[in-house]
Amino acid sequence: MSTSSGSGSNVGNGGSAAPALSGTPGRPPVRPSALDRLRASARLRTLVGAALPVGWVTLLLLLPYLFLFAHSFFRLRNGQLTHELTLENYQRLFGTPLYPQTILFSAGVALRVTLASLLLAYPLAYLLAFKVKRHRDLLYMAVIIPLWVSYLVRAYAWKIILGQEGILNGFLKAVGIIDQPLTMLLYSKWAVMLALIHIYTPFTLMPIYAVLEAIPVSFKEASQDLYASRWATFRNVVLPLSLPGVIAGCTFAFVLSMGDFIAPTLLGGNDSALMVSNLVVSLFGVAFNWPLGAAVSVVMLVMTLVLLTLARSIEDRMNYGGQAEGRTGGPGASVGRGTLHA
Amino acid sequence: MTQPILQLQHLTKRFGLGAAAVDDVSLDVAPGEFLTLLGASGSGKTTTLRMIAGFEHPTSGEILMDGQRLTLLPPFKRELNTVFQQYALFPHMSVRDNVGYGLRMRKVARAEIAGRVSQALDMVQLGHLADRAPRQLSGGQQQRVALARALVNRPRVLLLDEPLGALDLKLRKEMQLELKHLNRQLGITFLYVTHDQEEALTMSDRIALMRNGRIEQLSRPREMYEQPVSRYVADFIGETNLLAGTVAADGRGGGQPVSVAVAGLALSALTQRSVRGGDKIFLAIRPEHIRPAEEGEGPNRLPVTVRDVVFTGVVTRVHAVMDGGEALVLHWPAGSSAPESGTRLTVTWDPARGSCVDE
Numbered sequence: 001m002s003t004s005s006g007s008g009s010n011v012g013n014g015g016s017a018a019p020a021l022s023g024t025p026g027r028p029p030v031r032p033s034a035l036d037r038l039r040a041s042a043r044l045r046t047l048v049g050a051a052l053p054v055g056w057v058t059l060l061l062l063l064p065y066l067f068l069f070a071h072s073f074f075r076l077r078n079g080q081l082t083h084e085l086t087l088e089n090y091q092r093l094f095g096t097p098l099y100p101q102t103i104l105f106s107a108g109v110a111l112r113v114t115l116a117s118l119l120l121a122y123p124l125a126y127l128l129a130f131k132v133k134r135h136r137d138l139l140y141m142a143v144i145i146p147l148w149v150s151y152l153v154r155a156y157a158w159k160i161i162l163g164q165e166g167i168l169n170g171f172l173k174a175v176g177i178i179d180q181p182l183t184m185l186l187y188s189k190w191a192v193m194l195a196l197i198h199i200y201t202p203f204t205l206m207p208i209y210a211v212l213e214a215i216p217v218s219f220k221e222a223s224q225d226l227y228a229s230r231w232a233t234f235r236n237v238v239l240p241l242s243l244p245g246v247i248a249g250c251t252f253a254f255v256l257s258m259g260d261f262i263a264p265t266l267l268g269g270n271d272s273a274l275m276v277s278n279l280v281v282s283l284f285g286v287a288f289n290w291p292l293g294a295a296v297s298v299v300m301l302v303m304t305l306v307l308l309t310l311a312r313s314i315e316d317r318m319n320y321g322g323q324a325e326g327r328t329g330g331p332g333a334s335v336g337r338g339t340l341h342a
Numbered sequence: 343m344t345q346p347i348l349q350l351q352h353l354t355k356r357f358g359l360g361a362a363a364v365d366d367v368s369l370d371v372a373p374g375e376f377l378t379l380l381g382a383s384g385s386g387k388t389t390t391l392r393m394i395a396g397f398e399h400p401t402s403g404e405i406l407m408d409g410q411r412l413t414l415l416p417p418f419k420r421e422l423n424t425v426f427q428q429y430a431l432f433p434h435m436s437v438r439d440n441v442g443y444g445l446r447m448r449k450v451a452r453a454e455i456a457g458r459v460s461q462a463l464d465m466v467q468l469g470h471l472a473d474r475a476p477r478q479l480s481g482g483q484q485q486r487v488a489l490a491r492a493l494v495n496r497p498r499v500l501l502l503d504e505p506l507g508a509l510d511l512k513l514r515k516e517m518q519l520e521l522k523h524l525n526r527q528l529g530i531t532f533l534y535v536t537h538d539q540e541e542a543l544t545m546s547d548r549i550a551l552m553r554n555g556r557i558e559q560l561s562r563p564r565e566m567y568e569q570p571v572s573r574y575v576a577d578f579i580g581e582t583n584l585l586a587g588t589v590a591a592d593g594r595g596g597g598q599p600v601s602v603a604v605a606g607l608a609l610s611a612l613t614q615r616s617v618r619g620g621d622k623i624f625l626a627i628r629p630e631h632i633r634p635a636e637e638g639e640g641p642n643r644l645p646v647t648v649r650d651v652v653f654t655g656v657v658t659r660v661h662a663v664m665d666g667g668e669a670l671v672l673h674w675p676a677g678s679s680a681p682e683s684g685t686r687l688t689v690t691w692d693p694a695r696g697s698c699v700d701e
Contacts, residue, residue, distance in 0.1 A: 218430035221397050224417040225424045226444035226495070236443075240434045318434070 065301070071294035081290060089295035099279070099296060103303075106276040109189060110258035113196040114204075117253040118246065120197070121205035125245075126238075129212035130220075140209070143202055151199065155266045158195045162186040162267070187269025195267050196257040203256060204249035211245030212238070244315045251311040255304050276300060345409070346370035347531050348394070348499055353403035355389050355555075363389045365555035366403070371499075371533060376525045378534045380542040381552035382578075387535045390552070391501050394533065395424045407499070418447075422499040423492035427507060429484045431476035437463070437487050438472040444495040462494035463487075465524075482513045493524070499531045506541065518544050539579050543567065551575055567628075569614055573699045576626040583632070583670050585609075585625040589617045589698070599693055605666040610641045611696035627696045629659065632672035634681075635690035642693060646670055648685045662687065 075084040093099045128140055146154060161167045162185040169181040185191060215238060223233040261277035268275065276296065283293030348371040355364040364386040371377050379387035392398045394405055396417035405412045412420060423444070431440050441462055445455045463469045466486035476484055485505060492500055502521075506514045522545045525532045536542055542549050543563045550560045559571045570576035573584060585604045593600030595616035602609050602625055611625050635643055646662035651674070653659075658674040660681065672689060674680045681687060 216428070216430065218426050218428060219432060221395075221417065222424070222426055222430040222432070223443070224397075225395060226491070227418045227447040228443070229418055232447060236447075237432055 068294050068297055068301075071290050072298045074291045074294075076289055076291050079288065089291045092292060093295050093299065102274060102276045102279050103296075103299070105274050106258050109193060109196070109275065110254045113193055113200060113257040114250050114253040116193070116197045117201040117204040118250055120201050121208055121249060122242075122246070125205050125209040125212055128209055129215075143205055146198075147202055151262060152266075154199055155195055155263050158191060158198070158267055159186065162191050162194075186267060189268065189274065191267040191269075192264050192275070195263040196260060199260075199263070200253045200257050203252040207248035207252070208242060208245040211242045211248075215241050240318075244318050247311050247315050247318075251308065255307065259300065259304075344372060347373040347375075347408060348533070349404075349406040349409075350390070350394075351404040351406065353390065353393060353405065354401050355386075355393060355398060356401045362386075362401070362555050364393070364400075367552075367555070367557055369550060369557065369560070371531060373498075374525075374529045374531055376522065376532045376534065376545055376547045378536060378542040378546040378549045379552055380536060380539060380549050380578075382537055385552040386555035387537075387552045388503060389555075391424075391503055391533065391535045394499075395422065395501050396420050421497060422501060423495050423497040424501040424503065425488050425492050425505045427504045429476075429488040429505075431484055431487055431491070433476055435476075436472065437468065437474050437476060437479070440476065440487060441472075441491045441494050443491065448495075458494050462490040465493070466490045481508055482517070485509060485517065489521075489524075493528065493530070497530060499533060502532060502534045504536055506536075514541070521545060543579070551578060569697055570626060570699055571614065573624045573626070573701055576624070576697075576699050581629055581671065583627045583629065583672075584699075585627070585668065585670075587623060587625050589619055589621040589623055591619045593617045593698075600698060602698065605664060605668070607644065609644070609696070610693035611698050612694055613698040617698060623698045623700060625696050626699050627691055629671045630657070630673045631691045631695035632670070632689050633675055633691070635688045640690040640692075642690050642696070643688050644670070644690070645686065645688050648681045648683055648687060650683060651680045653680075662689070 072089055073085045073087070075082050075086040075088060077084075124143065128136055128143075132139055159166070163169070164181045164183060164186070166186070168185060169178070172178045173181065219237050219241070220233055223237045224230070228236060259277050261275065261281050264275040264278050265281075268278070280293050280296050280300075283289050283296065287293075348369075350367055350369040353364055353367045354362055356362045367386070367390060369377075379390055381387040389398060393400050394412075396412075396415060396419075400413060403413075407421065431437075432443065435443070438459055442455045442459045445458060450458075460469060460472065463472055466489055468483060468486050468490065471479060471483065476487065479487065485508075488505065505521075506517050509517065518541060521532070521534075524530075525545075534542075534545065543566075546563055548560065549563055549566055551558045551566065553574055559566055559575045561569075566575065567579055570579060570582075576582045576584060587602040587604035587609065590601040590603055590608065593613045593616060595613055597612050597614060599610055600613045600617060602611055602623065604625060609625060617623065644664065646664050648660055648662050650661040651658060652661065657676075658680050660672050660674050662670045662672065664670055670689070
């Protein structure tokens, strides 16, 4: 079973059901049997059931993207949005060093956040899946619960910790390491990365945990039975089987932190302008240059889609089926859908 | 018996504070033997096997292989291999890489690995599927790969944890014979866990029937079938009629005849252990040993009424009730026409075919 079924196949069913329904009157007039009526009503239900999600997706996802896409080709004349089509926005985007640089810088930040999240999340997921027996659910909840707290609150919490009169400075002063509060803590790209790591590590952890937990204990036992030490078992069996979760988790962390604009706004200070999402915010807001903002957004969207497709195809190739199947593509572990709709 | 290859000495395993899963089990396994741990779920047979493999640590007791203490060694340092219940084939490796895994972990030379792997795959007739992924194989084929993956390492002892449980009946019967042949042919000791008594009877040199973490009876299959030591064994192995009765006079045991009162009738049976007059016991008689009596024949005569007659293909089973209401099953002799439901009959059996067993 591939991970690609889901809403996509619903659409397919709905589409193929429609002609079958309308085709019925054309057939020779045979009195419909009870089974036929049952089939017809099942088809109708499929159709209605498919119409709702398809409607949602069109209204809330496809249309906005379409508007965005269209705007990126509109011309701005004297600060007025016109509906003349032009490639100017893209020419300016790629012609001005600021924009590609900002995108690259953001990607660099996102990459570092991703690596740090992975280094934190993998060992923790491993412990949760294999070593913790008694309070596993409790510990898992402890990792997940911060997600229930508003993003803004979590970002502000870092302000309180890192600020000049903040908790960290207070602590360092109290133990005598410093005598003047450090000003470099807050309002730097480091503060932004710290907050992003904190916020997106659970997203990295969840798919890795889901995949690790789905690995049957008997795989590890079989490996040890075949003379593999604990480390060799991890390297040859557990790690390769967990890679789909690692890829899913890293994609979450990368895409979400690359597109983040709240943490840079709150914690980034002067560095915040270096993140591409903040650039988009200011293009749409202060600069009132919607077309250019839309063009930057489209470029980011394309980058994200390429990344997701790549991750998805690697994941599919590693979907070994067999006994761990189904769960590997299960909740949390699938990249393609989850993130796009998030 | 020659020097045992594997010895369990007072092996006990407790999980938490509950009753022992394995309770003071001692067992010697001879080299090349096919020994089956048989029992219902929860009898401790799998836990025993897992302790031998090294996946569980015994609470107390010792495991010895060739006289060497094995008890505390991790699984990867034990000279034995396991065939798992759900095969546990690595899904991210080809069949060939699965089979070669143990040799690779032991750093065997690459050329030798290739040779031994293809030899092992040929042995289970899967040489042509070496490059497939495990999920592309049928259950029976996966089972053979699991077998090859263990046997390629030439272990002294092979542990098998209900390896045929997931296969259909026909395939299971084939594999039973094949396993038996491999055991003979390779001279590897097989320690086999199953809950299927027929499977145990088919393959084993000896059976250890486990109940509540203890070995209830350890004997050759035929002995276990013909001379069960307890009502539990008689009931577990094959089909048995168990008639509650009272011993009429003291018996010395050792296969001597003894008279037992069942529902007011004096019946004769053999007893392995000594009994005293007045002891409450069960008389165990196999359905195939009961037959309709000729006029005036034999010491054991039991009047019954026929309830149902069932033709199963191999035998015709007659379900009857005794006058006191107790059910009795017998296999009707081939070639004679079966009785109608409601017929009154007198049945009999050779006293040597009935055994006294405890509650």
